[in-house]
Amino acid sequence: MQVRVKAEKIRKILAERNISQNRLAIYLGTTSGYLSQMVAGKRNPSPNMREKILKVLRGYQFNDIFEIKKVH
DSSP: OEEEEOHHHHHHHHHHHTOOHHHHHHHHTSOHHHHHHHHTTSSOOOHHHHHHHHHHTTTOOHHHHEEEEOOO
């Protein structure tokens, strides 16, 4: 099982709040490259990073921002 970021949802939230991906990366304490890879689906956020994302983007639930993919 993999947990992935819902890229379109993240982009929509950032646009609504007028926050860049770079600024979100700073708020999360990570690099813009790592965040970019998560949004692009190339990396999966760790449980700790998922918690940080939910805290920074308060007002959203897990299922709003993340999706679970089954690995075969």
